[in-house]
Amino acid sequence: MDKNFKLLSKEVTEKNITYSFLWFKLVLKNPNFVDELEIETKKAIKIQNSYDLKPLRQTKKLILFLTPANIKICGGVMSIYSLCETSRKISSNSLCILSTYPNEKYTYSSNEKFPNKELIYRFSQIVNNCKKLEELIVHIPDYYAKDFYKSLTSRDIKFLKSIKKLHLNIMNQNIELMPEPEELKDLYKLTNNITQTVAHNRYATQEVCDKWQIPTHLFSVNIDSSKYKSYPFEEKEKNIVVSPDRHKDKGKIIGKMREKFPDFNYITVQNMTFPEYMDLIARSYFTVSFGEGMDGYFIQPSSVGSVGITVYNNKFFPDASWKDLFNVYESYEMMADKILNDLEAMLNDKKLYEQTSNAVNIKLSQVYSAKSYNNNLKRFYENKYDFYPLIKKREN
Numbered sequence: 001m002d003k004n005f006k007l008l009s010k011e012v013t014e015k016n017i018t019y020s021f022l023w024f025k026l027v028l029k030n031p032n033f034v035d036e037l038e039i040e041t042k043k044a045i046k047i048q049n050s051y052d053l054k055p056l057r058q059t060k061k062l063i064l065f066l067t068p069a070n071i072k073i074c075g076g077v078m079s080i081y082s083l084c085e086t087s088r089k090i091s092s093n094s095l096c097i098l099s100t101y102p103n104e105k106y107t108y109s110s111n112e113k114f115p116n117k118e119l120i121y122r123f124s125q126i127v128n129n130c131k132k133l134e135e136l137i138v139h140i141p142d143y144y145a146k147d148f149y150k151s152l153t154s155r156d157i158k159f160l161k162s163i164k165k166l167h168l169n170i171m172n173q174n175i176e177l178m179p180e181p182e183e184l185k186d187l188y189k190l191t192n193n194i195t196q197t198v199a200h201n202r203y204a205t206q207e208v209c210d211k212w213q214i215p216t217h218l219f220s221v222n223i224d225s226s227k228y229k230s231y232p233f234e235e236k237e238k239n240i241v242v243s244p245d246r247h248k249d250k251g252k253i254i255g256k257m258r259e260k261f262p263d264f265n266y267i268t269v270q271n272m273t274f275p276e277y278m279d280l281i282a283r284s285y286f287t288v289s290f291g292e293g294m295d296g297y298f299i300q301p302s303s304v305g306s307v308g309i310t311v312y313n314n315k316f317f318p319d320a321s322w323k324d325l326f327n328v329y330e331s332y333e334m335m336a337d338k339i340l341n342d343l344e345a346m347l348n349d350k351k352l353y354e355q356t357s358n359a360v361n362i363k364l365s366q367v368y369s370a371k372s373y374n375n376n377l378k379r380f381y382e383n384k385y386d387f388y389p390l391i392k393k394r395e396n
Contacts, residue, residue: 037070037106047109048122056129059095063087064126065139066148067098069106073113073274075221075296076141076173079199081116082222083139083171083377090378094135099123101144102151114274115227127159135165139197145170146179149186157190166191169380171219172208173199174292175315181212197380200294201318201367209387216387217380222373225303228278233350236306238264239284245291249332253288253339260340269297281306285353286343292316298328302360307346307353311335318367325363326356 011018012030019026056062065084071077081098088096100107102123109120130136140148148168152160160166168187172178175198187194196212197219198204209216240257242250254266267284269277281287282304289297293313301308311332312323322328326342329335346353379385 040108041069041106044107044109044120045122048107048120048125051119051121051125053125053129055095056126058132059130060132061091061094061135062126062130062133063091063094063096063137063139065096065098066101066123066141066144067120068141068144069100069104069108072108072111077111078114078274079173079221080139080141080171081111081114081118083219084118085116086222086374086377087381090374091381094137097121099126102148102156103153104151112273123156127156130159133163135167136160136163137167137169139169139171142170142172142174142179143177145187146183149189160190165193167193167195170194170196170214171199172196172203175200175203175208176292178212184212195380195385200316202294202314202316204386206387206390210389213389215385215389217385218376219380220368220373220376222368222370225278225300228275228304229282230305231282232305233353235283236285237283239280239286240264240266241281241284241287241297241301242266242268243287243289243291243295243297244269245289247290247332249336250290253332253336256336256340257343261343278304281308285347288339293328294318294322299360299364302357302364305354305357307357308360309335309339309343322363325359326352327360 009020011020015030017028017030019028063084065080065087067077067080084096084098087094098118099121100123104123107120107122111118111120149157168191170178170184178196184194195215195217197217198208199219199221201218201220204216204218238261240261242254257264258266264285267280269280272280278300281301284301284306287297287301287306287308289295289308289310291297292315293310294316295310298308298310307327309327309329311329311334312320314320317323323330329338346356
């Protein structure tokens with residue numbers, strides 16, 4: 001018999017304690033584990049139950065945005081809140097609200113991570129109270145769309161099928177997270193009125209529309225950083241902010257920067273509110289993105305007079321002209337090779353630093369505007385979509 005063999009063993013993790021005896025296993029909850037989300041959820045449910053539900057009971061038209069309970073701040077979540085707020089202004093005859101996913105273990109009643117005034121509902125509150133509902137638009141985050149139907153109870157399904165005009169819209173905010181067409185077949189058990197809205201100009205195309213075989217429309221994003229303070233070049237702190245994304249070249253590139261600029265602080269974005277984050281990048285010289293490229297870690301620094309560094313990604317940038325910017329590299333290999341000299345050049349030349357920041361703002365103004373953002377949403381609610389499938393073929 002193996003000397004290391006144990007008749008009875010015990011394994012302790014953060015959440016569980018597992019006892020093993022021969023081929024038997026007993027898994028118990030670790031009494032020392034504190035589920036913070038569960039505690040927050042209990043408090044949130046009490047608050048949600050105190051909401052005035054009269055608007056839900058009276059409305060005939062509801063626009064519902066689904067949002068995850070375990071993620072309170074990221075670009076996608078913030079854009080959902082913005083879309084809900086703007087939809088409310090555009091669709092004055094509709095009730096526009098946010099809710100966490102159907103039958104999810106966790107929920108929350110408000111989001112303190114960034115400025116907003118939204119109340120967050122549970123999906124069950126919609127099912128239980130919207131008895132006069134004639135029209136419902138449900139905006140579903142891309143990655144969750146494949147699980148939406150599976151998460152519903154029979155009562156939820158009956159409720160959704162009872163609505164005269166049910167419209168399911170998939171918010172395709174990241175083309176890499178969008179489920180494949182065959183993964184969305186369950187949605188047709190609820191309705192044939194299914195669309196997708198995309199967040200980036202790059203994949204607002206006929207090709208994307210034809211692949212998913214559903215009407216496709218550009219929602220875009222609303223970039224407004226006017227409320228956040230900028231700091232002049234002379235007042236910036238020796239910080240290099242780093243996105244929390246994982247990438248195989250991240251350690252190597254950050255290591256090189258530490259050697260070249262040892263007197264700088266290297267701060268990974270985590271556990272901070274959006275105002276705290278915006279103040280940090282405004283005070284810092286640089287922010288480096290290791291994510292999708294055309295993201296907040298690249299865009300937002302320029303909006304507060306700083307410089308974001310990124311790598312071009314043809315799935316998200318509007319076009320190849322963005323590669324001409326001084327702070328956009330064609331590849332991570334090029335970033336590793338050039339970033340040290342480029343950072344040093346900008347630190348030694350205030351004019352170059354400011355030109356680099358301003359060049360991003362000029363490009364952004366050509367792509368994003370509050371007017372086009374509002375018009376895009378208005379056309380969506382008028383059922384005037386950008387693209388329709390040229391040849392629609394779908395197997396039930």
